[in-house]
Amino acid sequence: MIAPATGIKKEFYSAFALFLAENGFATLTFDNRGIGESKGDSINSSNASLANWGKLDMTAVLEYLKNEIPNTNYHLIGHSAGGQLVGLMKNATELKSMFNFGSSSGSLHYSKYPFRLKSSFWLNFYIPVSNLVFGHTKSxxxxxxEPLPKNVGKEWTKWCNGKGYVKVDLDTKIKDHLYNELNLNSLWIHAMDDEIANYENVKDMIRVYPNIKSKILTLSPKEYGFTDIGHMKFFSKKKKELWNMATKWLNEN
Known part of the structure; x- marks a missing residue:
């Protein structure tokens, strides 16, 4: 199950998903509600939110995968939000392992300057103004x-201004979750040039899963002969040599 980043369509992961399939893994990509083929009739009337993506959409995707390929082990590969929201899935305890890239709290508190200023502008000015003027975020x-339903943008702003991302609303606005129950093996990969998922923000997100077994792997683009990896390019075909990390993890877990 490949869980996408915020506002990223499933086609972005097609080449990576095909690679996994060619290596023997039944693999499923999907669009969260309000995005891509799940956009619906009107983005402004969408009930999409980050919370609903985890609670409703990601839960449903795992159920679909279980029905299509029963009686096996199920793993999640999360990109950014895809690894942040796992504890909201009603069936998250049925996952055998989690492999994340670029998943972190994205907290402004641990962001470095000058990126912190850019991120603050995005979260605290651009998103609210866009929601007010257009009824959604013109991402x-x-x-x-992709354009984001307004409640996705609102939660993104609220959670990244705090610490622990979804933790801001846990046990208050969001009372039903499995973050404390999960004890699966997890690998958290991030790139040294990823200004969103820096090392401190990755650790900040892991703390929201107090009982998981976690390992952090930091990638240096230069070590692989790349000029950059950043927050997105792990899934690029030009970075295909990194993908064996995923198959190695899946085979070991």
Whole structure:
């Protein structure tokens, strides 16, 4: 199960998913509600939120995968939000392991300057103003993926201004979750040039899963002969040599 980043369509992961399938893994990609083929009739009337993506959409995707390929082990590969929201899945305890890239709290508290200023502008000015004027977030205008339903943007702003991302609303607004129950093996990969998922933010997100077995792997682009990896390019075909990390993890777990 490949769980996408915020506002990223399933097609972004097609080549990576095909690679996994060619290596023997039944693999499923999907669009969260309000995104891509799950956009619906009107983005402004969508009930999409980060919480609903985890609680409803990701839960449903795992159920579909279980029905299509029963009686096996199930693993999640999360990109950014895809690894953040796992504890909201009602069936999360049925996952055998989790492999994440670029998943972190994205907290402004641990962001470095000057990126912190850019991120603060995005979260605290651009998203609220766009929601007010258009009824949704015009993410595509600033190269941040697909347009976002307004409640996705609102939660993104709230959670990244705090610590622990979804932890901001846990046990208050969000009372039903499995973050404390999960004890699966997990690998958290991030790139040294990823300004969102820096090392401190990755650790901040892991703390929301107090009982999981976690390992952090930091990638240096230069070590692999790349100029950059950043927050997105692990899944690029040009970075295909990194993908064996995923198959190695899946085979070992």
């Amino acid at each position: 595509q205008w600033v190269g941040m993926g």
